[in-house]
Amino acid sequence: MVGKLSPDEIERVLANEMIAHLGCHAGGRTYVVPITYAYEDSYIYGHTSEGLKLAMMRENPEVCVEVEKIEGPANWRSVIAWGTFEELTGPDAAHALQVLLERYFTRQANSTPRGPLGPHRQGAVHPDAHLYRIHLTEKTGRFEDGERKRPRPTLVR
Structure with a gap:
């Protein structure tokens, strides 16, 4: 069955x-x-170095983000969100770093030593990183749940 995610399901993803x-x-x-991120209060927090992504977001701060949870070809959740990029400094950057580190190390503690953050264990965010947030202003989500049986099409002869 394919369907729309509820607002609560979107937030959960x-x-x-x-x-x-x-x-x-x-x-x-x-x-x-692809980016790694942490989510808090309608904001995606991230970090990056100088490069094409940062230059483009500085030129046009309107961006789109896609997040997915895939358990199989017929069992997935996907969220598309639109928002506005903001490069952070001072207390806002310190808060972003705290949110990112808490998320990274919470996830690391719940995974195996060679889990998704293996190389990030010592330094999750490079000291020269640019911290940013994206304020999500519109969100939509879809899912497919292969566990739910679809009606079989009827063959017409």
Whole structure:
């Protein structure tokens, strides 16, 4: 069965996952790249170094984020959200770093030593990283649940 996620289900996907695909558009080009993130109060928090993604978000702060939880080809959840990028400094950057580190190390504590954050154990965020947040202003979600049986199509002869 394919369907729409409720607002609560959308929030759950955003809060529980930590890998997203970020879509940026500037200068006539579209760029989609995976990111690690932490979610808090309608904000996606992330970190990055100088590069194409940061340059594009500075030029055009309107972005799109896709987050998914895939358990199989017919069992998944997907959230698409639109929002506005903001580069952070001072107390806002310190808060972002705290949110990211809490999320990374909470996830690491609940995974195996070679789990999803293996290389990040010593330094989850590079000291020269640019911290940012994306204020999500619109969210939508879909799912497919292969556990629920679909009606079989009737063959017409």
